Amino acid sequence: MVQIPLWRQKASNRADGVVLWDYHVICVQKKGSGDTPATHLVWDLDSSLAFPCPLATYVLETFCPSFQTFSELRRCFRIVHAPIFLRFFASDRRHMKDSNGNWLRQPPLYQPIVAQDGTVHNLDGYFQIRATDAVTGTGVDVTNAVFTEKLGVVVTENQLEEFFSQIP
Structure with a gap:
């Protein structure tokens, strides 16, 4: 089974909070309606980030897109x-x-x-x-x-x- 790195996870013993998960479940909520611009919030019970966390921040901090992984870990x-x-x-x-x-x-x-x-x-x-x-x-x-x-x-x-x- 493939495991994928996610950062800022409470289960980690490392300073950067990285954990290898075989699967991970989060909730993404759309907030806002009418004239209010929509915001997407992530609810992740395992994250050390704000709860909830804006989707853009969550992606940047948890998936660390700049960190290069092997193609099989996409x-x-x-x-x-x-x-x-x-x-x-x-x-x-x-x-x-x-x-x-x-x-x-x-x-x-x-x-x-x-x-x-x-x-x-x-x-x-x-x-x-x-x-x-x-x-x-x-x-x-x-x-x-x-x-x-x-x-x-x-x-x-x-x-x-x-x-x-x-x-x-």
């Missing part, structure tokens, strides 16, 4: 609209167990998440992302897919901020 992002995610996501926590079925860490106290359609586990479909899954370009079709597709869309690091700037 970051991609699955964007799923929150109401769609809340209806379809499911996890029975199997990813938290070793090959013998023992817990790797103590599981959360709340019940496992079951999707509205009864699915008990589909986490793999959300975090398995290949660079070839990324959409080409942005626009109405990509935006519509985010609002309708169970797994949303995959964008590259270069498309991330542009994508959110086009959300109506």
Whole structure:
């Protein structure tokens, strides 16, 4: 499994806060309406940055775009609209167990998440992302897919901020 570096993470023991994640979940919120310019805020429970943090600051400080990584470590992002995610996501926590079925860490106290359609586990479909899954370009079709597709869309690091700037 590929691991991607993210900076300014609370789980780090390093001064720069870098951690290698195999997947990471954040929430991006659009704030503003009418004549007020839209601002996009990132809610990341694992970040040492402001909570919430402006998207542009988050990208700069967490992804460190100027830091050159190997091409196989190219970051991609699955964007799923929150109401769609809340209806379809499911996890029975199997990813938290070793090959013998023992817990790797103590599981959360709340019940496992079951999707509205009864699915008990589909986490793999959300975090398995290949660079070839990324959409080409942005626009109405990509935006519509985010609002309708169970797994949303995959964008590259270069498309991330542009994508959110086009959300109506």
